[in-house]
Amino acid sequence: MPGQKLKIDTRRSRIIEILNRDGQVKVSRLSEELNATPVTIRSDLDALERDGYLERIQGGAVQTAVNYYNREFIQRKRLGANVKKRIAAAAAELIHDGDTILLNSGTTVYFTAVELKRHKNLRIVTNSLTAAIELGSVPSFHVILLGGEINSRDSFTYGNDVLEQLKRYRANYAILSIDGVCAETGISTLHAEEVMVERMMMERANETIIIADSNKLEKEGFLYVCDTQAVDRLVTNREADPSVIKRLREKRIKIILG
Incomplete structure (x- = not known):
């Protein structure tokens, strides 16, 4: 709002609005947009x-992770959508027609499901309700939704039934959205219900692809999933800190920037 200074409460409310919309904020951009000094x-x-x-x-x-995950899935899908779409497009390019894919849940997985519709004859096994619905509309796809207990807020299934079903399948790729990627401490998540599902998907796939925006790099979720070396590829956005990318590459992870 050039030429007009905002009151402190108004300015901070506006910062929260921008943060909720974009998932992250920069001092330089806020300074310009809100007509305030850095x-x-x-x-x-x-x-x-x-x-x-x-x-x-x-x-x-x-x-913060707490504020992020208190949002309903549909609301969260809007946060940082452009970045997630770029990551999703880059991940989908790694897939070939006829592949079998395991997908977990999350908003970036949803956008990846949308991008996968460019392919033909995919077999997809997922515990994500939204991904299953999105992919189920493609006639050439064979989509399996894993049945189990339902987390209605975040639109996924979990539990022993899901794990038992996963044991039946082998896949070319597991594409997993997670909450923390740290070179030293590994891969982590905030959902206790998904830890075993993610581990089982990795076990049943020839290659594991992690999809995570740069906000999740060098972050630790509440629950440990696996060591960093267990991941084959990481797809993240090109704005990621180069020093963080370097540390991850030293762990022999292939990095794709979308």
Whole structure:
């Protein structure tokens, strides 16, 4: 809002709106958009972090995991959608017609499902309700939705029934959306219900592809899934910190930037 300075409460409310929309904010961009000095914006971000609205990172801030996952799936699907679509498109390019794929749940998985519709004759096994519905509309696809207990908020199935069904299948790829990728501490998630599902999908696939935006790099979720070396490829967005990418490549993970 050039030429007009906002009151502190109005400015901070606007920062939260932008953060909810984009999933992350940059000091430089907020300074320009809100007509405030970088020092003022940094002070706002520090205050909002103390109140639990966000987590500070170099040059800006990202949503806290708690705030992110309290959103309904449809709301979260809108957050950082452009970045997720780029990651999804890059992941889909790794797949060939006729492949068998295991998919877990998450908004980036949903966008990957949309991109996979460019292919033909795929066999897809998933515990994601939204991915199954999206992919089930393609006549040449064979889609299997794993039955089990339902997490209605995040639209996925889980439990022993899901694990027993997964044992029946072998796949070319497991494409997994997770909550934390750290070179030293490994792959992690916030969902206790999905840990065993993700591990089983990795076990049943020839290759594991992790899809995660740069906000999840060097982050640790609540629950450990596997060591970093167990992952074959990581697909993330091109804005990722080069030093973080370097550390992950040193773990012999192939990195694709979308």
